[in-house]
Amino acid sequence: MASRRRFPLHLQITALFLLLIAVLGGTLSAYNYRKSSEIVLAASDQLFTQYGNQLTLDFLRTYQPIVQTVNMLTLDSIASAWTLEERLSKIPLLAKALDQRPQVVGLKFGYESGDYFIVRPIGSDTLRAAFGAPDDAVLMADNIQQNDLGRRTVERFFFDARLQPVGRVDAGLSEYDPRTRAWYQGAIASDVHVATDPYFFDQLRKVGITLSSRTPDRTAVVAADIALDSLSQTISGLLITPRSEIVLLDLNLNALAYRDPGKLVLLRDDEVAEVARLDSLGSQALDAAGPLVQSGLRAFELRIEDEKWRGRLYRLEPAHGIRFELLMLVPEKELFTEALVMRQQSSLITGIILLLALPLTWYLARQIARPLRQLAREANAIRRLQFDRPLGFSSMIREIDDLSHSMSVMKDTLNRFLGLVRSISEETEFKPLIELITDETMNVSQAAGAAIYLVNEDETRLEPVSLKIAGTAASPGMLSGCALASTGSLARCLREESSLQEQVDHASHDHPMHRLLEVMDRSRFSVVVIPLKNRKREPVGVLCLLFPDIDSRRESDRLAFIETLSGFASITLESRQLIRMEKDLLEAFIELIAGAIDAKSPHTAGHCQRVPDLTEMLARAACDSQDPAFRDFRLSAEQWEELHIASWLHDCGKVTTPEYIVDKATKLETLYDRIHEIRTRFEVLKRDAEIRYWQALHAGGDETELRRRLEREQAELDEEFRFVADCNLGGEYMKPEDQARLRAIAGRTWLRTLDDSLGLSWEERQRRPDPPPGLPVEEPLLADKPAHIVPRTENDRIAQDNPWGSGSRRRSISTTGANSTTCRSGPVP
8 A cells, every 4th residue: 555645744834824824815915905996986086076176166266356357347437438548548447457367368348339448468578579569568458449441440559567658559450340259249148247168369379268248238348368377277286196187178178277288289380379189288098088088978997008097077167157177087006006005015914924934833843953963054154154144043952052152152253243344345435434444343342432533634633533332322522632742542552553451530631532431421441542554554543442341351352353353444444545535636637627617708607516516416306206207216326426527527528619619609600700791791782772773863763763762672681681680699499480581581692793712721722622603693692501511620530330329420500601500410521
């Protein structure tokens, strides 16, 4: 009969115990996850409702005061003001109303006669440029009224901060009739105020609504244009999870408020702006939710790239006739973060319990191990310098238990010594290294305290640099220094280059460590002073060990060990000092180069000093950030040092860069500002126009018509040169219409009668291989020419197989061309 396979009892007990823990832990983890998920879903529904109520309240806080303002203006005399003077006299009242209601971007009045009067605040340079307002204008008013010829004209008025007129412009004819507008017709037909559907304000580039109310006699309508910017600010403050999406829509799925207001306005190819729709906000989640929202679902789920999202759509009616849709999308993974963490923690706790229960159960099952075999294994481990496991066992046999204790002490001593050597060798910073040597030496020697004195830079005194007291906070300031020429034990130990031992008590008033009696709360203690020497066997400092009792024979037994340790420590200190001195020298050279770069230009003075600080702050913020893009971003000490040096030397190329490039004040500046050459060409064109005038006059032309043509042409040239000069002073960005105008100006031609190849340097002649054309020749006023390209020399080439992946480049700068503000790069031929 075949014998059954049998297992030891301790194995069966261990397996059964671990299985029970695993089943119990898994059940609790699944139950907690399910319940916490239900709680999170219920809380999220309440949170969504709370956010909808908050948006409604924010809108009402903005909406109701504006309603009151509009209703009050219907009772004011401006609603029956039929002349321009009467309307302008109400500017202070309207300015006060606009100041108190910053959400109102315009107060307008439509009269039954077809007149239209609107007052707008001008709070940005964009609006000033759009309306041609003076720089000091803060308010503008447009008045549309029918003139004597039956045409509707627009008069525009500008006012400064004191509401004083600063400009008046005839804006031409207008077909705008307020009586045909929805806000006017709705107010006339209603006994209460009405609001339009959200729409796009073209001139303001904002989304908003118009609130209007009629006068009691139905002869005029007062309206206010309200921007919905505040709702975007409210939404940006609503955060469910880091990647959640919240957007406010109208009934046509046009986006009215979003956490990024800049995406609410779309600019088409024809430069016509319009309100962005839900699928135009650049969010993959919102794009996927669009069809579901359009189908009318109020709650739905969707999956994007194997990630599940939950969506809610709420109808908001903050006021009569105003309806919004609030869409909220949340990734389920982030919504259930706490539940997932709880499940992971439950699994982790179960695993830890299993790991802890395994050796414990094993130990309880076996009860007593074979001590002699374990001691033999420990002896072999010590021989191989393996100290990662403590002995941690005992035996009922006295001799074996004593031997186990002795081996444990030996193992611990060797382990701590090797750990100290390893820690000291790995530490790179000088100050932490001093603290580490002091702390570890105190622990290894089992002293009550330790201190290190080092010789100062002028080699006249011993100064304390580190102090450690067991169980007490201590600092080197509690110790006193001493002169090397003194007769104290510290100076004597350094001069004699041998260890000393002495006692410190209340009578030792002159001893540098006398204050430690009060810190250690003792009447006396003994000090072992050991000299620290460098590689040349020159003393650099002393190591002091403090022992609480007077009898220090036990400590003297460790003296040889501590002296050996102090020798290693002193050599390590010297190495770190040399490294620190080398780094200080390198740092000084780097700062010297950076200072020389900053000194080249007063406009960039201090730039090289500020960039390292800004770089460190940015890198620190990236390391501390928990955003997905930076969550795993960390810099080691070496990388911090590399970043520091790189930030100091980021502009080292400016050492060889000419000052006229570093200090480029205008776009055409090199060795001189080439705008003067362009001015000369314009002067030539003006002279040519004047010559043509005299020639035509001589030929019998009409003097009045010729003079008018000459003045018009010269005025046009003056204006074009003024535009080119403004472009020379402009910033990096140029509007497309300005670029087109600059190209049109560049298309003008002028007659050159002199050879432009004369008087050139040898290098410049090399860039003009083609023979010059015959003279005279017509040339564009502004042009990029092949002769303007300055190729780099062979010495400037970068090998194509360089480790940075950079290719050789050349740069061409147009001397007087239409694109003279740009640089082009291409491969060296």
